[in-house]
Every structure is written in structure tokens, then in C-alpha cells.
Ligand SMILES: [Fe+2]
């Protein structure tokens with residue numbers, strides 16, 4: 339498996355959680371559970387993706403700007419996650435902030451899949467793309483298990 343496919347698999351999990359959580363209401367068990375799952379997926383993915391997809395690209399002329407842009411969007415998502423953590427889940431503000439987050443996530447995943455992956459394929463060799471996938475997946479597995487403490491800033 340290549341890094342692009344490994345990332346895309348986790349993007350699909352995120353999209354699925356996003357589609358489900360926007361249909362929930364109030365402070366329901368369902369919303370609470372989906373919010374924990376979505377946060378975990380977004381946080382774990384961002385750390386592993388920065389390490390095994392974006393970081394090596396920062397040093398290239400071809401993708402430095404894209405890599406910075408992608409990581410800046412991770413930061414924007416983090417801020418929205420914090421805002422949601424600090425907001426009463428049953429308030430209209432929570433839902434409108436969630437909708438902002440979902441929109442940002444979907445836009446970001448699309449950028450990565452439709453633009454960045456294509457460009458990265460001319461940077462990473464086939465072998466590199468295989469080995470990055472292995473490292474990415476091992477990190478995601480490990481970090482999911484020890485979430486939220488595994489995330490820098492959460493501990
Ligand atoms: Fe990302």
C-alpha cells in the first residue's frame with residue numbers, strides 16, 4: 339500500500355463520521371460518541387500525516403507551499419475542535435461551529451486527495467510511498483490506542 343491509499347482510507351472514516359454527526363441533536367449519547375470518535379480520528383490523523391506525508395515535502399521546492407498550507411489548515415481545525423470542546427454541546431453555537439469544522443475538513447480532504455497527492459507522486463518514489471504508508475499506519479494504530487494522551491498538547 340502507498341501512503342496515498344493509507345491516508346485516503348482514514349479520510350473515508352472521517353467523512354463518514356462527519357456525515358453522521360451533523361444529523362445528531364442535543365447532548366445525546368450518539369452525538370457524544372460520534373464527537374469523541376471524530377476528534378480522535380482528526381487528531382491522530384493530523385499528527386501522523388504531518389510526520390509521514392507533509393514533513394518530507396516541506397524541504398522540496400515543488401511542494402513546500404502546499405505542505406505549509408495543509409498544515410496551517412490542520413491548525414485551523416484544531417482551533418475549531420478547541421472551540422467545540424469549550425462550548426455547550428446542546429447550544430446552537432455548538433452545531434454551527436461543528437458545521438464550520440465539517441466544511442473545513444471536507445474541503446481539506448479534497449485538496450489533499452485531488453491536488454496534493456498528484457503532486458506528491460512526482461516527489462516520492464514508489465518505494466518511499468510504500469515505506470511512508472507503513473510508518474503512517476503504525477503510528478495511527480498506536481496513537482488511536484493511547485488517545486487523547488498520545489496527542490501533543492492534549493496530555
Ligand atoms: Fe490533512
Ligand SMILES: [Fe+2]
Nearest residue numbers: 345387447450
Ligand atoms: Fe489528510
